[in-house]
Amino acid sequence: MARIADQKTDFPQWYLDVIEQAGLAEHAEVRGCIIFKPYGYALWEAIQRDLDRRIKELGVDNVYFPLFIPESILQREKDHIEGFAPECAVVTHGGGKELSEKLYVRPTSETIIYTTFAKWVQSHRDLPLKINQWANVVRWEMRTRPFLRTLEFLWQEGHTCHISKEDADTMVNAALQMYADFDREMLAIPVLTGRKPEHEKFAGALYTLSTEALARDGKAIQAGTSHNLGQGFSEAYGVSFLDAEGKQQRPWMTSWGLSTRIIGTLIVVHGDEKGLRIPPRIAPIQAVIVPIYKTDAEREAVLTAARTLCASLGGIRLKIDDRAEKSPGFKFNEWEVKGVPLRIELGPKDLEKRQATFVRRDTAEKIAVPLASCTGAFVQSLLTSIQETLLQQAIAHLEAHTHIADDMTQCSKLLEGEGGFVWMPWDGTLETATQIKDATKATIRLLGDRANAKGKTDPQSGAPATEYALYAKAY
Amino acid sequence: MARIADQKTDFPQWYLDVIEQAGLAEHAEVRGCIIFKPYGYALWEAIQRDLDRRIKELGVDNVYFPLFIPESILQREKDHIEGFAPECAVVTHGGGKELSEKLYVRPTSETIIYTTFAKWVQSHRDLPLKINQWANVVRWEMRTRPFLRTLEFLWQEGHTCHISKEDADTMVNAALQMYADFDREMLAIPVLTGRKPEHEKFAGALYTLSTEALARDGKAIQAGTSHNLGQGFSEAYGVSFLDAEGKQQRPWMTSWGLSTRIIGTLIVVHGDEKGLRIPPRIAPIQAVIVPIYKTDAEREAVLTAARTLCASLGGIRLKIDDRAEKSPGFKFNEWEVKGVPLRIELGPKDLEKRQATFVRRDTAEKIAVPLASCTGAFVQSLLTSIQETLLQQAIAHLEAHTHIADDMTQCSKLLEGEGGFVWMPWDGTLETATQIKDATKATIRLLGDRANAKGKTDPQSGAPATEYALYAKAY
Numbered sequence: 001m002a003r004i005a006d007q008k009t010d011f012p013q014w015y016l017d018v019i020e021q022a023g024l025a026e027h028a029e030v031r032g033c034i035i036f037k038p039y040g041y042a043l044w045e046a047i048q049r050d051l052d053r054r055i056k057e058l059g060v061d062n063v064y065f066p067l068f069i070p071e072s073i074l075q076r077e078k079d080h081i082e083g084f085a086p087e088c089a090v091v092t093h094g095g096g097k098e099l100s101e102k103l104y105v106r107p108t109s110e111t112i113i114y115t116t117f118a119k120w121v122q123s124h125r126d127l128p129l130k131i132n133q134w135a136n137v138v139r140w141e142m143r144t145r146p147f148l149r150t151l152e153f154l155w156q157e158g159h160t161c162h163i164s165k166e167d168a169d170t171m172v173n174a175a176l177q178m179y180a181d182f183d184r185e186m187l188a189i190p191v192l193t194g195r196k197p198e199h200e201k202f203a204g205a206l207y208t209l210s211t212e213a214l215a216r217d218g219k220a221i222q223a224g225t226s227h228n229l230g231q232g233f234s235e236a237y238g239v240s241f242l243d244a245e246g247k248q249q250r251p252w253m254t255s256w257g258l259s260t261r262i263i264g265t266l267i268v269v270h271g272d273e274k275g276l277r278i279p280p281r282i283a284p285i286q287a288v289i290v291p292i293y294k295t296d297a298e299r300e301a302v303l304t305a306a307r308t309l310c311a312s313l314g315g316i317r318l319k320i321d322d323r324a325e326k327s328p329g330f331k332f333n334e335w336e337v338k339g340v341p342l343r344i345e346l347g348p349k350d351l352e353k354r355q356a357t358f359v360r361r362d363t364a365e366k367i368a369v370p371l372a373s374c375t376g377a378f379v380q381s382l383l384t385s386i387q388e389t390l391l392q393q394a395i396a397h398l399e400a401h402t403h404i405a406d407d408m409t410q411c412s413k414l415l416e417g418e419g420g421f422v423w424m425p426w427d428g429t430l431e432t433a434t435q436i437k438d439a440t441k442a443t444i445r446l447l448g449d450r451a452n453a454k455g456k457t458d459p460q461s462g463a464p465a466t467e468y469a470l471y472a473k474a475y
Numbered sequence: 476m477a478r479i480a481d482q483k484t485d486f487p488q489w490y491l492d493v494i495e496q497a498g499l500a501e502h503a504e505v506r507g508c509i510i511f512k513p514y515g516y517a518l519w520e521a522i523q524r525d526l527d528r529r530i531k532e533l534g535v536d537n538v539y540f541p542l543f544i545p546e547s548i549l550q551r552e553k554d555h556i557e558g559f560a561p562e563c564a565v566v567t568h569g570g571g572k573e574l575s576e577k578l579y580v581r582p583t584s585e586t587i588i589y590t591t592f593a594k595w596v597q598s599h600r601d602l603p604l605k606i607n608q609w610a611n612v613v614r615w616e617m618r619t620r621p622f623l624r625t626l627e628f629l630w631q632e633g634h635t636c637h638i639s640k641e642d643a644d645t646m647v648n649a650a651l652q653m654y655a656d657f658d659r660e661m662l663a664i665p666v667l668t669g670r671k672p673e674h675e676k677f678a679g680a681l682y683t684l685s686t687e688a689l690a691r692d693g694k695a696i697q698a699g700t701s702h703n704l705g706q707g708f709s710e711a712y713g714v715s716f717l718d719a720e721g722k723q724q725r726p727w728m729t730s731w732g733l734s735t736r737i738i739g740t741l742i743v744v745h746g747d748e749k750g751l752r753i754p755p756r757i758a759p760i761q762a763v764i765v766p767i768y769k770t771d772a773e774r775e776a777v778l779t780a781a782r783t784l785c786a787s788l789g790g791i792r793l794k795i796d797d798r799a800e801k802s803p804g805f806k807f808n809e810w811e812v813k814g815v816p817l818r819i820e821l822g823p824k825d826l827e828k829r830q831a832t833f834v835r836r837d838t839a840e841k842i843a844v845p846l847a848s849c850t851g852a853f854v855q856s857l858l859t860s861i862q863e864t865l866l867q868q869a870i871a872h873l874e875a876h877t878h879i880a881d882d883m884t885q886c887s888k889l890l891e892g893e894g895g896f897v898w899m900p901w902d903g904t905l906e907t908a909t910q911i912k913d914a915t916k917a918t919i920r921l922l923g924d925r926a927n928a929k930g931k932t933d934p935q936s937g938a939p940a941t942e943y944a945l946y947a948k949a950y
Contacts, residue, residue, distance in 0.1 A: 028541045029548055029590055030578065038536035038606070045537065061513035062520065066503045067542075067580075067611055067627050068564070073504055089543070090568040091580065095615035096561050103505065105542075105566065105580075115504055125800075131513070136542055136611065140570030152542050325600075 004337070007273045011217040012145075018267060019146050022276050022338045032144035032151035036260075039338065042284035043263055044154065048134065050186050050282070051156065051258065054178050060130040060158055067136075068103035069112045077236040080110065083203025087140040089151075105138040110204070110229070110255055113159050114237035117253075121161055124243050127251060128171070129161040147264030148221075148475050155259035161239065161251045165230075168252035172226040175256035176209045179224030187262070188279040188391035189213050189269050190398050191223055192421065192470065194446035199430045202255075206230030212445045212470070214398045215268035218419015220445045220472035223265050226256035264475070269394055276339025277361055279390050280383035286317040287379060288335045292328045292347030302346050305371070309346070309356065313376050316383070336361065341386045342379070358382065362389045404468075407459045408439070411471065415440045421472045423448060425465030427458035433469075436460050442471040479812070482748045486692040491621070493742060497751050497813045500621050507619035507626035511735075514813065517759035518738055519629065523609065525661050525757070526631065526733065529653050535605040535633055542611075543578035544587045552586065552711040558678020559583065562615040564626075580613040585679070585704070585730055588634050589712040592728075596636055599718050602726060603646070604636040622739030623696075623950050630734035636714065636726045640705075643727035647701040650731035651684045654699030662737070663754040663866035664688050664744050665873050666698055667896065667945065669921035674905045677730075681705030687920045687945070689873045690743035693894020695920045695947035698740050701731035739950070744869055751814025752836055754865050755858035761792040762854060763810045767803045767822030777821050780846070784821070784831065788851050791858075811836065816861045817854070833857065837864045879943075882934045883914070886946065890915045896947045898923060900940030902933035908944070911935050917946040 004021060005013035019025055024040035027033075036044065052062075068091060075081050084107045091103040106112065113131070121129060138152045158175060162168045176193055183189040191211040201208040205227040213223045234240065234250040243249045270277040280286050289306045293299040306320050321331050328345070335343055345357040356374055358367045360382070369378070401420025405411040414422050426432065426444070437443050448468035456465040479496060480488035494500055499515035502508075511519065527537070543566060550556050559582045566578040581587065588606070596604060613627045633650060637643045651668055658664040666686040676683040680702040688698045709715065709725040718724045745752040755761050764781045768774040781795050796806050803820070810818055820832040831849055833842045835857070844853070876895025880886040889897050901907065901919070912918050923943035931940040 026591075029545055029587065030541045030543045033541035033543065035541070035591060036539035038538055041537050041539050044539075062516050063513055064511035064516055064519075064629065066505045066508035066510070067613065068505045068508065070504060086571050088569070089566045089578070091564045092567045093565040094563070095617065103564070112504065116501075116510060138542065142570065154539065 004273070004275060007216065007271070011268075014271070015267060016146070018271055018275050018337065024263070024267075025146050027146070030151070032141055034146045034150055039284065040263065043266070043278070043282065044260055046282045046284060047186070047262060048156075051178075051182055052134075054182060055132050055156065055158065058130065058174055058178065060132045060160070062133065063131045064133050064135070065109050065112050065116070067106055069106055069109075071102045071104060073115055074104050074111050077111065077204050077233055079232070080204035080236075084108065084139075089138045089140055106135070107137055107139045108255075108257070109133065109135070109137075109157055110159065110233055110253075111237070114233045114239060114253065117159075117161050118237055118239045121239055121241050121251060124163055124241055124249075127161060127163050127241060128167060130158070130171075131160070132156055132158040145264070147267070148261055150260075153260050155257050157255060157257040160254045161234075162254070163241075163243070163249070163251065165228075165252050168228050168230075168254050171254045172209055172228045172256065175226040175254070176211065176224070179211045179226070179256075179258055182258075183211060183213065183223050183262075184391065186279070186281050187266055187269075188281075188387055188394060189223060189265065190391065190395045192398075192402075192446060194448065194470070196225075197433065197444045197447055197469065199433065200444065202227040202229075204229060204232055206232070210446060212421075212472075213265055213269055214401055214420060214472075215265075215475065216271065216397065217268065218401060218473070219268075220421065220474040221261075221265050221268060222475075223262055224256070224258040227254060229253035229255060268475070270390055271339070275337030277390060278339040278341065280341040280387045283339070283341055284317065285319050285338075285340050286383055287313075287319075287342035287344055288331075288340050289318065289320045289344045289346060290328055290331045290335070291320070291322060292345055292350075298348050301351060302348065305351055306346050309344070309371070309374055312374065313379055315376050316379050341383060360386055362386045362393070405459070406456075408436075411436075411459070412440055415442050415471065415473060419473055421445070421470050423468045423470055425453050425456035425458050426467055426469035427461050427463035428466035429461070429463075432458055432461045432463075436471065440471070441473050443474055444469040445472050445474060446470040479748070479750060482691065482746070489746070490742060493746055493750050493812065494621050499738070499742075502621070505626070507616055509621045509625055514759065515738065518741070518753070518757065519735055521757045521759060522661070522737060523631075526653075526657055527609075529657060530607050530631065530633065533605065533649055533653065535607045535635070537608065538606045539608050539610070540584050540587050540591070542581055544581055544584075546577045546579060548590055549579050549586050552679050552708055554707070555585065555679035555711075559614075564613045564615060581610070582612055582614045583730075583732070584608065584610070584612075584632055585634065585708055585728075586712070589708045589714060589728065592634075592636050593712055593714045596714055596716050596726060599638055599716050599724075602636060602638050602716060603642060605633070605646075606635070607631055607633040620739070622742070623736055625735075628735050630732050632730060632732040635729045636709075637729070638716070638718070638724070638726065640703075640727050643703050643705075643729050646729045647684055647703045647731065650701040650729070651686065651699070654686045654701070654731075654733055657733075658686060658688065658698050658737075659866065661754070661757050662741055662744075663756075663862055663869060664698060664740065665866065665870045667873075667877075667921060669923065669945070671700075672908065672919045672922055672944065674908065675919065677702040677704075679704060679707055681707070685921060687896075687947075688740055688744055689876055689895060689947075690740075690950065691746065691872065692743065693876060693948070694743075695896065695949040696736075696740050696743060697950075698737055699731070699733040702729060704728035704730060743950070745814070745865055750812030752865060753814040753816060755816040755862045758814070758816055759792065760794050760813075760815050761858055762788075762794075762817035762819055763806075763815050764793065764795045764819045764821060765803055765806045765810070766795070766797060767820060767825075773823050776826060777823065780826055781821050784819070784846070784849055787849065788854055790851050791854050816858055835861055837861045837868070880934070881931075883911075886911075886934070887915055890917050890946065890948060894948055896920070896945050898943045898945055900928050900931035900933050901942055901944035902936045902938035903941035904936070904938075907933055907936045907938075911946065915946070916948050918949055919944040920947050920949060921945040
């Protein structure tokens with residue numbers, strides 16, 4: 001097996017090596033697109049399964065809208081088309097003929113969905129209207145990286161329609177909280193949440209909320225966003241309703257999404273020098289049994305014990321790696337790269353002692369366990385402990401790399417070192433944000449509470465601060 | 476609620492009315508595409524859930540390949556490109572620029588997947604290679620009908636690669652059997668299975684197997700197909716492997732798919748004059764409780780009883796329709812159109828008698844059931860009975876409309892009447908099949924056993940028959 005680049009000195013190459021060697025994905029023949037291999041897609045399926053349940057618990061129904069958006073429909077919301085049209089793939093021919101109207105491959109589906117909402121929404125009794133779709137979308141990115149930024153990606157996009165701004169606010173906060181809970185509970189990823197600055201909001205939105213995680217290389221990475229779209233799309237797409245008093249009103253829209261980028265987030269938050277570390281709750285394989293033997297008789301005895309053990313561990317996503325042509329060392333390495341939370345070694349010496357040797361992927365700790373104690377409950381408790389350790393390590397990393405700065409020297413020093421997040425007073429202008437970006441490569445990820453910035457000065461411009469901003473270099 | 480066209484006299488309009496009034500789907504702003512509404516998408520989710528399990532049981536892994544296929548890749552297999560290129564949507568622009576190479580929106584993914592198989596397959600130890608993807612595909616159809624034929628549709632496509640023709644034969648038969656079992660066990664749809672004639676096979680395949688169901692209007696409809704692709708794609712895409720003796724060999728490919736068309740099949744096989752009839756095992760809602768009341772006090776009592784009943788029926792996909800603004804009659808009608816298998820009425824008179832009134836959607840039978848007997852096991856037994864009745868009705872319809880004809884007069888008469896399937900000796904020529912199609916509008920759906928045709932004559936051409944062919948007008 002090829003080696004993985006050193007995580008500390010060449011994080012970008014480490015990232016690509018891990019994806020390749022863990023068998024998550026590979027580059028496709030189409031520029032900027034990836035092929036999700038079985039192990040990578042199994043991760044996405046596990047993510048979908050859990051997130052879909054959470055979405056449905058918010059009272060949201062799944063639907064499916066077309067891939068193609070006619071140009072005339074995409075153009076109706078001015079800010080939106082300005083933001084997205086330059087990065088669209090465009091179908092000009094179909095059935096061997098040139099089309100009379102170009103079709104855009106959806107970069108996101110607000111425009112086509114809200115055209116339909118105009119038909120579905122008539123009365124306040126039709127609201128709230130809450131739908132979601134799992135779909136592929138295409139954005140013509142020039143610089144791509146597997147999972148993190150690809151031409152085509154998979155995601156869910158929720159779209160809702162409400163009577164009032166308050167209801168829409170509640171919805172975007174609920175969606176954001178759902179992402180934060182999902183990230184933390186399933187992926188063991190702690191996130192910071194908050195509002196994006198005006199110049200970073202979704203094209204056409206009133207405001208955008210985001211969850212931001214911190215990669216091991218000190219860079220910020222988005223892990224789910226939620227937009228209050230205000231009434232702009234209602235206006236542009238002619239959506240209105242009769243309120244309880246019989247007055248015509250414009251509803252308030254929200255949209256929110258989480259994409260296969262989250263798999264990239266999972267890699268850069270938990271991966272270590274040996275490869276992936278997948279939190280047990282989301283792991284396609286939670287434990288792998290590696291039989292160790294030299295003779296045929298040993299093989300027979302060890303495999304029998306492995307199968308017996310396997311049968312007693314119902315409910316655990318388990319695999320016996322019985323490949324005859326690979327050595328135990330090769331297998332150890334491969335399952336470590338793949339980030340399987342638990343390895344269970346079974347060899348002649350283990351059988352002699354009536355034990356199995358457990359190796360935790362999170363801490364590399366080896367534990368000899370009497371076979372009689374290898375119950376489902378025992379393995380489950382180990383998995384729970386691994387899940388918790390990964391979360392605590394990520395929390396410790398996030399906390400150790402989140403600082404407050406009051407001057408530019410301090411800010412630059414923090415960002416240049418191990419990276420991470422830096423809170424700093426901001427004067428609220430794009431000009432200042434741009435100057436800081438040019439100087440440090442850091443952008444504003446989120447905005448903090450306005451109250452804290454009272455009396456503070458923006459260290460870049462010297463102007464009074466309107467709020468604290470969270471700076472970081474980002475993916 | 477609008478009325479549904481008469482199924483007996485205007486089946487095509489009945490079909491459209493049912494889709495609209497059951498809330499399954501509606502026409503999109505893009506020609507030939509539909510919007511899957513929540514109820515329609517929930518059906519697809521139920522189909523996916525069960526079929527995905529069956530696919531995995533065949534040892535097949537899920538993956539995801541790109542939406543776009545570069546022109547140079549699509550063109551490598553001559554028959555395939557001839558069959559599919561004319562019905563493709565083509566992306567010519569991306570990121571605001573004209574592309575140097577056109578990208579085809581996948582009409583099916585053999586070409587892009589087998590380009591990758593060339594990398595994945597090196598040794599006989601890499602085989603069999605079995606993958607599947609759930610994806611959207613686009614075919615530029617001119618005449619479209621919701622679910623049955625749409626520009627974009629959703630499907631699963633399985634792709635496998637094998638050492639020998641025998642292994643590939645086994646795989647296509649296993650996939651076909653999986654579809655037939657799924658159709659029968661989950662959708663209560665009996666199907667005929669067999670091989671397609673040469674002129675109806677998949678573009679580029681060695682042979683195609685199909686499952687054919689019979690709609691209530693006597694037309695045939697495909698419900699899953701499975702192709703043995705032979706070695707043509709291996710050749711075209713340069714896939715080869717070293718066999719156990721160290722010799723370079725071409726593997727054998729198969730592909731097989733089932734699409735959202737199956738929802739159309741479900742409608743036309745089970746629907747009756749009142750609307751849909753959804754088999755319980757696939758039904759998003761298996762039973763609906765409709766409370767009946769006049770006064771507020773009655774409402775309170777009835778809803779309390781409904782909630783108690785609901786709580787005792789864990790495991791049943793159940794809904795209480797407590798909308799205050801709709802009458803019981805409206806609700807009965809709506810849930811009938813939606814094809815919910817069981818309606819449970821609860822009114823003051825029912826409460827007085829400590830009973831609930833069950834109404835079966837399959838037979839319209841009304842059953843008064845003591846509340847004490849309304850257990851999960853009881854409701855489950857009713858649902859099992861409904862599932863079985865729908866299957867038996869469909870089997871009876873299929874058997875009553877499958878005939879053998881030995882001359883053209885008899886054949887035409889059968890096809891012109893109530894339609895259905897007609898077995899007839901065939902001389903094996905496209906010419907004869909075309910003449911029969913021109914005369915009767917019926918095409919060959921499947922081929923029968925060759926042995927049965929020995930000594931028979933094709934009634935159209937008078938030439939010796941090579942096999943029996945199954946004729947039907949088809950969707």
